[in-house]
Amino acid sequence: MYSDIGQDIFHEHPCLNKAAARWFGRIHLPVAPECNIRCRYCTRVYDCANENRPGVTSRIIGPGEALQLVTEVVERDRRIRVVGIAGPGDPLANAETFETLGLIHERFPHLIKCLSTNGLLLEESLPRLKAVGVKAVTVTVNAVCVAVGTYIYDHVCYWGEVYRGRFGVELLLRAQQAGIRKAVAMGMMVKINTVYIPGVNDRHLTDIARATRAAGAQIMNVMPLIPQGEFAELPHPDREQIRLARRNLARIIGQIDHCRQCRSDAVGMLC
Numbered sequence: 001m002y003s004d005i006g007q008d009i010f011h012e013h014p015c016l017n018k019a020a021a022r023w024f025g026r027i028h029l030p031v032a033p034e035c036n037i038r039c040r041y042c043t044r045v046y047d048c049a050n051e052n053r054p055g056v057t058s059r060i061i062g063p064g065e066a067l068q069l070v071t072e073v074v075e076r077d078r079r080i081r082v083v084g085i086a087g088p089g090d091p092l093a094n095a096e097t098f099e100t101l102g103l104i105h106e107r108f109p110h111l112i113k114c115l116s117t118n119g120l121l122l123e124e125s126l127p128r129l130k131a132v133g134v135k136a137v138t139v140t141v142n143a144v145c146v147a148v149g150t151y152i153y154d155h156v157c158y159w160g161e162v163y164r165g166r167f168g169v170e171l172l173l174r175a176q177q178a179g180i181r182k183a184v185a186m187g188m189m190v191k192i193n194t195v196y197i198p199g200v201n202d203r204h205l206t207d208i209a210r211a212t213r214a215a216g217a218q219i220m221n222v223m224p225l226i227p228q229g230e231f232a233e234l235p236h237p238d239r240e241q242i243r244l245a246r247r248n249l250a251r252i253i254g255q256i257d258h259c260r261q262c263r264s265d266a267v268g269m270l271c
C-alpha cells in the first residue's frame, strides 16, 4: 500500500500508523496562528484547556520557546519521535513555522518533522520545507470539484488578494493538487485529511480519494465534522457512517482509523 518513500517515517509516526501509536508519541507546536483561507467549519478559540479538537491551543508560542519545549519534552519522554505543526491556523501562512522547524531540525535532526496545511501555499513552500527537514505533510482536501468546494470555503487569501466564491475555490483546489504532486515527487509522505461533512461532501468522498491517490498521496484520514462555525447546525456524523466511508475508500487509498482529532498543542502519546 505504501511506496518505499516514507517507510521509515510510516513505522515511527503515531498519526500515520496505529501500531506506531502504541510505542511512539508526538509534540504539536502551536506557533502558527494565522490562516489564509476560511473553512466554514473552523473556529479557533484559544484559552480553552478542556476542549479537545483541532485548532485549539492554550496559547501561541514563538520559535525559541518551541525549541525549549521540545528539548524538555524529548529529555523527559524518549518515546517522542515526531514534531508537528498543526496550526492553530495554517502553518504555511506563518513565517514562524519555518523558523521553528529550522531550529528543531538543527538540534534534533533525527526527529520526524511534519505539518498539516490547507495546501494553498504548499507547492511554493516545498523547497523551504525540505531545507528544514520536513518529510511528511498532511493536506486537508474536502473537495476536488468547485461546486462542492463553494459550500465549504468562504474565501481564499493569496498574496494579499481575497478571492471569494468559485474563484477562490478554483485557486485552492488547483494549488492542493499541484502541491501534493510536487511533495510526492520530492520524496515526501503525503497524508490527506478530509472532513466528512454530512449533506455537503459525503457523496463526494470517492472522488476525493481517487484524485488525491492519483496525485500520489499515500494515505487518507476521514475525520467526522465537529459541528461549529457556519456548520454548527449540521449533524455530527456517527461512528457507523465514518466506518462505512473508510471501508469503501480503502479500496482506493489506505485509511487511518485511529485519529484523535488532536489539539494544536497536543503532547505525548495519542492514546
Ligand SMILES: C[S@@+](CC[C@H](N)C(=O)[O-])C[C@H]1O[C@@H](n2cnc3c(N)ncnc32)[C@H](O)[C@@H]1O
Pocket: 035, 041, 042, 043, 054, 055, 056, 086, 087, 088, 089, 090, 091, 116, 117, 118, 138, 139, 140, 193, 194, 195, 223, 224, 225, 226, 227, 228
Ligand atoms: C485546525 S487545522 C490546522 C491545519 C491547517 N490549517 C489545515 O486546515 O489543514 C487541523 C485540521 O483540523 C480540521 N478541522 C478544523 N475544524 C474542524 C471541525 N470543525 N471538524 C472537523 N475537523 C476540523 C481541519 O480540517 C484540519 O484537517
Ligand code: SF4
Pocket: 035, 036, 037, 038, 039, 042, 043, 055, 087, 088, 089, 090, 117, 118
Ligand atoms: S485552513 Fe485550517 S486553520 Fe484555516 S480555516 Fe481551514 S481548518 Fe481552520
